[in-house]
Amino acid sequence: MKIIMSLLLCLFSLNGIAQYNTNLSESAEISLITVSPGNDLHSNFGHSAVWILDKERNLSIVYNYGIFDFDTPGFYMKFTRGKLDYRLGAGSINYLVNSANAENRSVFQQKLNLSYKQKKAIYAYLVNNIQPENRYYKYDFFYDNCSTRIRDLLEDVLGEGLVWEKEAEGYTFREFLDIYLENKPWQDFGIDLALGQPTDDLADKRNEMFLPDLLMMHFDEATYNDKPIVEDKIILYEAEKNEDAASFQILPEYITWFLCLFGIFLSVRHHKSKLSDVWFNRLLFIITGLVGCLIFFLWFLSDHVATVNNWNIIWAFPLNLFLAFLLFKKPAKKWHTVFYAVFGIAQFMVLGFFYTLPQAMHAAVLPIVLYFAFKSFNLLYRTKKMNT
CATH class of the missing domain: 1.20.58 (Methane Monooxygenase Hydroxylase; Chain G, domain 1)
Structure with a gap:
């Protein structure tokens, strides 16, 4: 998901992140951050990130798998051909929330109920992933994006003890897109023309987590060894309700x-x-x-x-x-x-x-x-x- 037009302005470089000690303090917190969809093309489907907070170590980093570089040679051709490299970036929670505030997009925090060992493992995973030789990946809208990478991270670290309890919604990928683009008919039309038959496959519970909202919902009900994986859910910023009357659109x-x-x-x-x-x-x-x-x-x-x-x-x-x-x-x-x-x-x-x-x-x-x-x-x- 291309969330990043505004976030690119607020992310800071952490090239020296490997210098951090991956032995977090026992009071460290790891949270899933979800930014709700916005009104612009780049924010149609929302965004997901992981927040590492360790007050004892004075450490607060938001890891974000949705970064790309507009200055990449042949950017538009690579994007169209599906060959554009996305990467893992790191930034500040304040910048992320302020950016969402400016776009009137809600921000949700789900604190994860993890053992000290699991927290260290997740942090080490992210520190390793952000190294120059590991941070880049080939983005895929449905199967490899900022949300699915976080799903895969938790599955890799937690193993079979992590169970996604929530049942699938029963929609195809195209039907999910239609829901998000309901008030943007021309964008919906263009996307429908570009996407082929695989978009009409039924999305199972794992695949529907390509959407940040659905990833958040699955985390709400997920368990680890029969205990809820989310111990607390906090609204970091709540968007103001837009009560403007719906205007006539030429469909x-x-x-x-x-x-x-x-x-x-x-x-x-x-x-x-x-x-x-x-x-x-x-x-x-x-x-x-x-x-x-x-x-x-x-x-x-x-x-x-x-x-x-x-x-x-x-x-x-x-x-x-x-x-x-x-x-x-x-x-x-x-x-x-x-x-x-x-x-x-x-x-x-x-x-x-x-x-x-x-x-x-x-x-x-x-x-x-x-x-x-x-x-x-x-x-x-x-x-x-x-x-x-």
């Missing part, structure tokens, strides 16, 4: 339904008055072709696990970008009619199974597929009848 499906109906209108007018709809079809093919190129790139040329097997490529066909300039010409060639027939059948199949496909498609996709199905057979009819 993606409003736009796509308008385009669908407008395209059908142009087709009817073409039939009655010979008003050309070529420019509209070419523009739609160019747009969907660009979307298709992005889908193809994320599927075949990136390391992202969740972007493969993306069924949106059936309508967002990468070659549409080039076909926009090769189709819709007079006289129509034989391969034009073959394409219209194959493309139209594919769109009708998507329409027929729209709500039962292995991959859930966004509601805004339906009008686009409907128009492509209509237009393919409309053009097929035209070329067969009078080659116009």
Whole structure:
């Protein structure tokens, strides 16, 4: 989760952290810190961190697995291809809370009920992880992020005695994202287009901990040797409630339904008055072709696990970008009619199974597929009848 745009400004370097004595005092506390989701793109899903507090040793460090460097050469290409290195960083609890305060995001602390030996083991684990040769890892939104790393840390240190008692919510990864993006329809639409069939897998109790909120909830009910792992839960900062009335939003499906109906209108007018709809079809093919190129790139040329097997490529066909300039010409060639027939059948199949496909498609996709199905057979009819 990309939490870090604001936190990067407040984190301090601890390159010499190996100098710390990992033998904490017996009064040391280890806590899970959860920052609630924010309103900005980078804070949609919240954040998790581990806080080590040892007042006797005058030690207070927040460990955070969500750091990356904007100055990395080829940053955007590496991010898109899933090859961007994230790293473990360390900072101050005051900076974290103040940053959350500025963004009106709640901060929760769960003090963990651990033995002295376990506290030392966790601290030693983190000190080892933050060494230059160990601190970097390949980030994965669902399976390897700031929350799952903390889950794995506790499982590694505590072993089989740690039991996640809370049952899974029973949602797919995509359904979880939909919940968090409910009030951000365009972000939801974009993410739905980019993510493929693996996003519709059911998340079990471990996998749903990719979300900081869910990690916190599982910690609330987790036990170690039949005793609660959380001994105390404290609100370090409580966000103010936003009571602003919900404003009207232009949803993606409003736009796509308008385009669908407008395209059908142009087709009817073409039939009655010979008003050309070529420019509209070419523009739609160019747009969907660009979307298709992005889908193809994320599927075949990136390391992202969740972007493969993306069924949106059936309508967002990468070659549409080039076909926009090769189709819709007079006289129509034989391969034009073959394409219209194959493309139209594919769109009708998507329409027929729209709500039962292995991959859930966004509601805004339906009008686009409907128009492509209509237009393919409309053009097929035209070329067969009078080659116009």
